[in-house]
Amino acid sequence: MIEQGQKLPDVTLTQLTNDGMQTLTNKDLFDGKKVVLFAxxxxxxxxxSNAHLPEFITLADKxxxxxxDAIYCxxxxxxxxxxxxxxxxNAEEISLLADGDASFTKALGLDKDTAGFGGTRSSRYAMIIDNAEVTGLFVEQGKEFEVSRAEYVLEKI
Known part of the structure; x- marks a missing residue:
């Protein structure tokens, strides 16, 4: 599993915008930027849908x-x-990024097998990233929902 102080692996993510499908590299997403990423x-x-994304939407300005510079889900x-x-x-302040084949999630070591629910999925976590380096990492254990919450991350920035 990725650790605080490490650089993010070089893997692409996708985003569908009004301009079409975008393939985004680490350079596009993280170079020279301070980012909060949550999964x-x-x-x-x-x-x-009821808590995680809405809390980040509500606290995006703070x-x-x-x-x-950016908040990514x-x-x-x-x-x-x-x-x-x-x-x-209405997640206008958040960039929603797709990891369709789970390559980003697997490269981070934060994948989990949910079997009948959906197969390979991401663990629930949040990160603070500065210029592609993880400066804060908050991974939920089991089905908990505490350390990846927007309020918790806001206190750690």
Whole structure:
């Protein structure tokens, strides 16, 4: 599993925008930027839709006021699902990124097998990233939802 102080692995993510499908590299997403990235097991799932994403939407301005350039939400879903989820949640301040084949999630060592639920998914976590280096890492244990919450991350920036 990735650790605080390490650089992010060089893996691409995708995002569907009004300009079409974008393939984004680490350089695009993280170079020269301070970023908060959080990951959810699945778009449109209960905790993710009712609490995790909405809390980051609500606190986006306060997070960015602490010098954060961007807030990213990653899930092992395709870019079409992530775009639809973002639109349904009015997530205008958050970039929803797709890790369709779980390559980013696996490279971080934060993948989990949910078997019948959906196969390979991401653990629930949040990171503070400065110029592609992980400066804060908050990984939930089991089905907990505490350390990856927007309020918790805001206190750590």
């Amino acid at each position: 959810v097991p699945g778009a449109f799932t209960p905790t993710c 997070i960015k006021a602490k010098g954060v 990653v899930s092992v879903n395709d870019a079409f699902v992530m775009k639809a989820w973002g639109e349904s949640q």
